[in-house]
Amino acid sequence: MKIIVAIKQVPTRDSQLRVDADKRWIQEGDLTFEINEPDAYALEEALQLKEKHGGEVIALCLGPSRAAQTIREALAKGADRAIISKKRVLTGLDTLGLPRCLLRQSGPNRRTLIMTDCSPNDLGNGQTGVVLAELLGISHGTIIMQVEKQDGAVRVKREPSKTAGFQYMTLPTPALLTIQSGINKLRYATLMGIKKSEDERDQEACSIGTGRSARRSRRPRVVYAPHRTKASGDLPRRCQSHRRPVGRKVEVRSEGDMSVLVVMEQAQRLMETA
Amino acid sequence: MASLAAEAAQKNVAKVYAVDHALLTQYTADGLTTALEQLVKSMNPSYVVFPHTYEVRDFAPKLATRFKQVLVSDVIAIHAGPVFVRQLFQGKLNADFKSRARGRFSCRSRRARSGGWAGIRLGAG
Numbered sequence: 001m002k003i004i005v006a007i008k009q010v011p012t013r014d015s016q017l018r019v020d021a022d023k024r025w026i027q028e029g030d031l032t033f034e035i036n037e038p039d040a041y042a043l044e045e046a047l048q049l050k051e052k053h054g055g056e057v058i059a060l061c062l063g064p065s066r067a068a069q070t071i072r073e074a075l076a077k078g079a080d081r082a083i084i085s086k087k088r089v090l091t092g093l094d095t096l097g098l099p100r101c102l103l104r105q106s107g108p109n110r111r112t113l114i115m116t117d118c119s120p121n122d123l124g125n126g127q128t129g130v131v132l133a134e135l136l137g138i139s140h141g142t143i144i145m146q147v148e149k150q151d152g153a154v155r156v157k158r159e160p161s162k163t164a165g166f167q168y169m170t171l172p173t174p175a176l177l178t179i180q181s182g183i184n185k186l187r188y189a190t191l192m193g194i195k196k197s198e199d200e201r202d203q204e205a206c207s208i209g210t211g212r213s214a215r216r217s218r219r220p221r222v223v224y225a226p227h228r229t230k231a232s233g234d235l236p237r238r239c240q241s242h243r244r245p246v247g248r249k250v251e252v253r254s255e256g257d258m259s260v261l262v263v264m265e266q267a268q269r270l271m272e273t274a
Numbered sequence: 275m276a277s278l279a280a281e282a283a284q285k286n287v288a289k290v291y292a293v294d295h296a297l298l299t300q301y302t303a304d305g306l307t308t309a310l311e312q313l314v315k316s317m318n319p320s321y322v323v324f325p326h327t328y329e330v331r332d333f334a335p336k337l338a339t340r341f342k343q344v345l346v347s348d349v350i351a352i353h354a355g356p357v358f359v360r361q362l363f364q365g366k367l368n369a370d371f372k373s374r375a376r377g378r379f380s381c382r383s384r385r386a387r388s389g390g391w392a393g394i395r396l397g398a399g
């Protein structure tokens with residue numbers, strides 16, 4: 001089973017956040033970043049499934065160059081490959097634009113499972129997974145507590161609400177699951193894993209295609225694989241095919257259709273005046 | 275279902291629509307999305323507003339995407355414009371979201387409708 005895990009890098013939990021000069025985003029200069037914690041649980045679930053049933057775990061990340069650190073961490077923990085799509089600014093993307101970016105990178109085949117978090121620690125939209133599933137034309141399950149692999153399907157246990165008990169569903173693969181935080185015990189990266197991940201292979205993709213999609217795909221996309229083994233021999237070909245067939249024909253338009261941050265204020269100040 | 279529709283009709287609303295189908299008795303995101311897609315298509319509204327519940331979070335992004343629209347989730351206030359206020363970084367910051375779809379969106383979409391959909395969460399107090 002091939003499992004794609006969409007991960008994200010966010011400011012560390014105890015960061016002091018300051019709004020930047022044009023009030024569109026936060027000042028990132030003096031912040032430290034880490035893997036979005038809910039994503040870490042999705043990655044762990046993927047790694048455990050791989051260990052049980054075999055297959056491949058691919059970490060997929062959108063972000064600026066600093067996000068490379070986060071995907072190295074994923075490789076060190078045991079992901080087989082990682083793809084980072086370098087995008088300098090993610091904040092201009094709305095809840096439709098971001099999954100569209102991910103869509104270009106994740107072409108699932110019949111055995112693919114895509115996993116991500118229920119709701120990230122930064123924007124907290126909790127929509128990326130569901131929107132991506134709709135763009136791909138595949139089934140999704142949110143707030144997943146347990147995943148059990150079946151033949152051509154996954155049986156999942158979900159928590160529809162805090163009070164309504166659990167719901168069990170069987171989804172045909174490819175499917176998309178958003179994993180509930182805390183359902184497993186996060187592992188630490190092994191020393192060997194860290195060493196391998198630092199030795200990764202860096203490859204700038206060349207763009208092919210025509211028209212608008214080609215112009216956009218010139219944005220550098222880097223593919224990391226922990227070591228130069230036979231298994232990673234197909235990487236260059238993979239990077240060139242920037243649009244792979246998906247479940248349903250999807251029209252990819254440019255990002256940032258709707259939302260833009262206009263004014264941000266410290267929540268506290270707002271609450272005082274309210 | 276009928277009693278819920280009757281209760282809603284007592285509120286200050288122009289019209290209440292009840293969608294009833296055997297396949298909707300058990301909640302699935304696919305089922306509810308398909309049903310609401312038909313309802314929204316037939317009414318062509320400017321905005322669609324949902325309560326912020328676990329169930330809505332499960333299907334509303336899917337429904338919005340089907341219309342190539344954006345769902346603004348977890349809205350705690352609406353100002354003139356409309357400007358939607360939602361919280362970021364687990365409540366550390368508040369952010370105002372405003373659609374810039376007018377013009378841009380309409381020229382690329384067959385639907386000349388601008389604006390997004392909001393999932394409304396009522397703030398405490």
